[in-house]
Amino acid sequence: MKKSIIISISGILLISCDQISKSIKDTLKSAPVDSTAYVEREEEAPKSPFDPAVERQIDQAQRLVNTIMEKNHPTHVQHPKEGKNTNFLTNEQKLNKAEEALKKLPQYMGKEIFVYSTISFYDDGRIHLMLQHPKNPEYVDNYDYKDGNWSEPTPEQLSVKDDIKTRLVSLNKIPFSNIARAATIYKEKSSKIEGAEPITNIYISVWKNTLRWYPSSISGSRERYSIELNENGTLKKFENK
Known part of the structure; x- marks a missing residue:
């Protein structure tokens, strides 16, 4: 088991964030514990039956996943400015x-x-999101917002292992004004x-039908702070790490 975890961690830098999460879950599939725990460590999760050494390896893998998640959603990259979208x-x-x-797109009217x-959400005026298909709830489509317009939908390839229902949240729960x-707050x-x-x-991650805001940390030249927001975008926690 330990060797399998180490192999999984070694390959983690070669694949995308979603693939990373799936890789960790597949590697630990045979363990008698909920595999979702390795992607998102819930505060009230039950005690793991693993021994301490294995638990340390799992925690290290989770921290690595979180780090790569933020690297794949860069927060400090200066994107080309598009005039009115600054x-x-x-x-x-x-x-x-x-x-x-978005609400006025023909396929979602009413x-x-x-x-x-x-x-x-990007400061240069772009938005990227995935939406449940308006007719087939088992499908998901990608949409991009740029130059004031939404793109046509493009299909998202899902795995049979993806639990779509737990990764969904109503747009009514994410008014864009919260951004x-x-x-x-982030700027301040x-x-x-x-x-x-x-x-x-x-960016906002949807997990178990709840919202989590990223970035979850702000780094300076001398200090690094963790930051956590409530679902409505207000400050919940800010502390030196």
């Missing part, structure tokens, strides 16, 4: 406009929209940390 993250008016345009897995609130906190760069990407 400072999109804190512009509530433009965020609301994007949300209204229907409740469900976001799947993640939704990413402006969260971005303001990072401005007080020496050497911290501006946050240019915020």
Whole structure:
């Protein structure tokens, strides 16, 4: 078992974030414990039956997954500016406009929209999200928002092991105006940390039908702080790590 975990961790840098999560779950499939624990460690999760050495390896794997998750959703990359879309993250008016345009897509008119897995917002005016198919609940489509317009849907390839229902949340629970609130908090906190760069990407992960905001940390030249937001984008916790 320990050897299998180490092999899984060694290969973790060669695959995407979603593949990383699936790899860890598949590697530990035979263990008598809920495999989702290796992707998201819940605060109230039951005690693991593994011995301490194995638990340490699992925790190390989880930390590595979280690190790569944030690297694949870069928060400090300066994207090319697109004029009118500058400072999109804190512009509530433009965020609301994007949300209204999404709700007016012909395929979703009069229907409740469900976001799947993640939704990413960029300060240059872009948004990327996945939505449950409007007619077939077993399907998921990708959508991109750029230059004030939503793209046509492109299919997302899912595994039979993906539990779609637990990765869904109603768009009503994610008003885009909350992004402006969260971005303001990130901006305020990072401005007080020496050497911290501006946050240019915020994304929300959906896990067990609840929302988690990223980035979950802000690094400066001398210090690193963990930051946690409530589901509505207000500050929950901010502390030196």
